[in-house]
Amino acid sequence: MKAQVDPPTPRVDPVNAMFFEGVAAGVLLLQRCIPANHVIFYPRVLCPRCWSGNLEWFKASGVGTVFSYTFVHRAQHPAFDAAVPLALVAVELAEGPIMIARLRLRPSDTVHIGMSVGMVTPNKGEGAGSPIFRPI
């Protein structure tokens, strides 16, 4: 039996720790720049719009629509060899930013641009630090 290869893991640091805590719990935590009222993803050290460091974390709705999607057939890392074809999605979050995430599909599910998706709690083995959505 082939040894299980560990997937790549993110480097968690004080800037992005809140995001990954949320991912593990199936909750979407995002940064907002207070002066610019601008929601930010991926987590940053300052607001990319106005350079303010006055950022807060808030609990986002976890909901968005599919902006684009693909089914990855050739894994970029051996840890995903058994998972392909793997549904990858660019989600336009209700709060504004676009996030690339995994899409969890049941056998009967189809995907189309514009469909609604919501963030879910990852199952064991679905990859540490991987935001996961499903159709809603």
Add this chain to the structure above:
Amino acid sequence: MQRDLTDAPGRAAVGSRNKAVILGWGQSTYAKRTEHSVMWFLADAAGRALARIGVTKDKVDGLAVSAFRLPPDNVSTVAEHLGLELNWTLQGNQGGASGLITVLRAAQAIEAGDADVILCLAADVFTVQSHMALMDQFNSAMRDYLAPLGFGGTNGLFALVEQRHRYEFGTTREQLGSIAVAQRFNALGNSNALFRTPLRLDEYLSARLISDPLRLFDCVLPCAGADAVVLASESFARRVNRPPVYILAGDEFHNFGAERVVSLQTGLHAIAGKLFHQAGYKPNDLDFLELYDDYPIMVLIQLEDLGFAEKGRGGQFVMENDLTFAGSLPLNTGGGQLSCGQAGASGGMIGVIEAVAQLQGEAEGRQVKPARVGLVSGFGMVGYGRGLCSSAAILAR
């Protein structure tokens, strides 16, 4: 350096005392597998370029190097290894846009009088596996927010782009396939292309899925190779018996569309207008195009960004044109990276050397006639979903 401020601002200003010219090019034999190092390929391409133009290494006083797998070495240690004592160096750090950007910066250095003869090199040694491994660590955003997802490398990211372009504009697989097929035809005349058998459209359409909708022939093959260009001052060039190639205009743009993730435009959109204005040409005046071809969808997007077609009509445009080297709009006349292979950062230089070869009448087997003026683009440094860097230049003989 004199600049005419009444014109739109541009780069590599013409008309200066030390106007820079491109003297020649060199290319290593591309390989799917090699025992040689990046340093070996850099040296090999450098030697071939200098041999082609009949200049000895002691004349070289500037060096630019672009190579993803250069660390722990850098342009200074390359100078050390190659025995070059230099007044000017540069390390390209703009992904596939690096090669052309280093050429533009070299031209500016020569025009400023900082150097007289500059060697611009790009090289890499890759396989499919080592390239995927690089993508997982390419930068912090990819490491932290893409690699853990199993994103499929750049194939996954540009599949998202093609899928969205199809949704917004109806771009078809047949339209994209026509690009790959025409480029492969051009490669038949390029003895250094790794893929030199004709590609039929039905083969393109039915090939193995890589990241739906991208299939095998949408993707470049990571390989080993190197490309080199030599620039010199006009006064030095007069002592060398080579047909000079001039940079009429050149420009770059970085992080175009800040905070976009899936983008249907590149930085070429921001620079195309003033590029053509400074060169004094329109898109339809060009004899050939060498566009950065990591994927057919990105070639199509660049055609739109450059103004050959309105955004979204790139598919119709490619179907209305013959993109082979003897056709109505010769594109990637050596086959491009899609046919030659992508030797890492060399993928950003292969279009430059092909353009120079065309303009100097050395594109044996695929010579565009006439080849008076052409455009080269560079693109790359993928971040969170898109290529961050773009470069373009209009070259003429």
